[in-house]
Amino acid sequence: MRAWSLRARLVTAVLGLAALGLVLSNVIGIALLRDNLMDRVDGQLQQLGKVATVKSIKALTRVPITLNDVLAKRVAAAQRIMVYNRDGSLQSSSSAYDDQPHPVIGPIEVGVNVTVPGSSGPSWRIRAAELPDGDILVFAQSLAELEATQTSAIAIAAAVSAAVLLLLGLGADAVVRLGLRPLTRMEATAGHIARGDFARRVPAHDPHTEPGRLAAAMNVMLDRLQSEIAARTDSEARMRRFLADASHELRTPLTSVRGFAELHRRGGDAAEAMRRIEDAAARMGVLVNDLLTLAQLDEERPLDRHPVDLLEVAADTIRDARVRVPERQVRLAGLDGGLAPVTVVGDEARLRQVAANLIGNALAHTPPEASVTVRVGGAGGLAVLEVADTGPGVPPEHVPHLFDRLYRVGQGRSRADGGAGLGLAIVAAIVRAHGGRVELDTAPGEGATFRVLLPGSEVTPSSL
Known part of the structure; x- marks a missing residue:
């Protein structure tokens, strides 16, 4: 019935x-x-x-x-x-x-x-x-x-x-039809939405009436639904791109391992083959470790928090960089001119990884004559760690995607020009886990400045 x-x-x-x-x-x-x-x-x-x-x-x-x-x-x-x-x-x-x-x-x-x-x-x-x-x-x-x-x-x-009943029935039908017209429009809108037209919205009515309040609530719900669907679609697209890029990044060293193993089996230079295999294995290890780091950060595992001196972290990272590339100019400076210890509560190993990735990124994407300056200080109750370079800067079209996973400014996929594109993504994830944020100031030809802002800074006068 x-x-x-x-x-x-x-x-x-x-x-x-x-x-x-x-x-x-x-x-x-x-x-x-x-x-x-x-x-x-x-x-x-x-x-x-x-x-x-x-x-x-x-x-x-x-x-x-x-x-x-x-x-x-x-x-x-x-x-x-x-x-x-x-x-x-x-x-x-x-x-x-x-x-x-x-x-x-x-x-x-x-x-x-x-x-x-x-x-x-x-x-x-x-x-x-x-x-x-x-x-x-x-x-x-x-x-x-x-x-x-x-x-x-x-x-x-x-x-x-x-x-009277006949006239009342006709009048009631007309009045009810008129009163239900907003609901009829909502029904038609819901039908379009059910068919996939998520841009549809319920026509606005007097907010002092029940249909008006219902329409407003439905429009808010549709806005959130559309945002969630867009975010989910974007997330799925990024995940597919991430898997494709990760597969490509792993396939490249695996191909090298397979090729040099075949060369060794055929009687080639064993020492050279083993060295190349070790290099490819090391590259795969770095990539896998980076992916594991991101996975752990995505799971929001508790950090090993304790007071950490950002000035000490920056100084140790600069020493390591000078050992790796002694010909490059990397110097340490205070945010306001003078050096002073800046203490934050965080995971020291993760924060050292942030500094290492930022300095390594600056060294990898700037010419040999460019200098890199690391500044540490406090501003507005926040701890600040800046890594600035005098390189060519980042083109504007790449800035919105710079912290995406496996995103590289260069069009090629060779790791010789800066890695797999996970360093800045790891930086953003670690800083976000500490309740902070990462900012970028750049312009073509004027270098780039990556600024890490962390909460709960404590700046003390330097003893130097």
């Missing part, structure tokens, strides 16, 4: 309540009308008993009817005056037409208005009074006019109620 629509249910409910109200009002109204008409009949019977004398009534019941037969029959069918003996037998009647409808009177109660059935047709209303001689005088009034009036009132009430 098909379920009714909301509009049909609302219209049906309105019509049901209206029909119930009309039926109750009509029943009560017709009952009150009948009581009013019956009170009039009772008043007429009571008045007739007051104004009539016993002598004249008895004379009336004995006088032969001389009126026109048609008029006499009509009077007899509407009103009668009868006198009963003490034993209840009819003594005389004001009508000589016994074939006309007349009241069927049983036991008579004096002074009480009673409704009795008629010999045929409508009921009669009677009132009895006791005469001085003991006889019973009965006044009878036919209820034919009352019942005809009641029947007409019922027919009129039924017709009027039907017309």
Whole structure:
């Protein structure tokens, strides 16, 4: 069975309540009308008993009817005056037409208005009074006019109620349709969204109404849903790109290992082959370690936090860099000119990896004559570690993606120009795990400055 629509249910409910109200009002109204008409009949019977004398009534019941037969029959069918003996037998009647409808009177109660059935047709209303001689005088009034009036009132009430219900149904349908128009529009919008059109929005309505508030809530929900879907799509695209790049980065050294192993098997220079195999294995080890580091950071494992001096971290990293590339100029400076220890609470091994990756990135992507300056200090309650170079800078189109995993500015995939593209991604992940952020200031031809901002700095005067 098909379920009714909301509009049909609302219209049906309105019509049901209206029909119930009309039926109750009509029943009560017709009952009150009948009581009013019956009170009039009772008043007429009571008045007739007051104004009539016993002598004249008895004379009336004995006088032969001389009126026109048609008029006499009509009077007899509407009103009668009868006198009963003490034993209840009819003594005389004001009508000589016994074939006309007349009241069927049983036991008579004096002074009480009673409704009795008629010999045929409508009921009669009677009132009895006791005469001085003991006889019973009965006044009878036919209820034919009352019942005809009641029947007409019922027919009129039924017709009027039907017309009212019809008009009310049409009006209710129009009003409900108009009131549900915002919901109908929302339904159409939801249909478009279900078919994949996530840019659709529910038309705005008065925010002081229920449909208006519902539309506003739906639009907020759709905005969040669209953002989540876009973020998920972007994440999936980045994951596919990451897997493809990681596979390529691992395939390159694996190909080298396979090639040099084949060369060694065929009797080539064993020492050279083993050296190349070791180099390829080392490159794979670095890449795997970087990927493992990112995976651990993604899992948000607890860091080994304790006070760490960023100045000491920077100085040790610079010494290591000078040992690896003694021909390059790498110097240490204070953020505001003077050197001072800067203490933060963090994971020392991870923070050393941040400094090493930033300095290594600067050395790898700048020409030999470019200098690298590492600055340490505090600003605005934050610890600052800056690595600035005087190289060519980063092209603007690459800046938004510079901290993406396996992203490299160079178009080629050779590791000779700077690695697999995981260093800056690791830096961003470690700094984010410490509750900080990484900023980049760069312009073509003006070098690049990577700035790490960490919370909870404590700057003390230098003893140097």
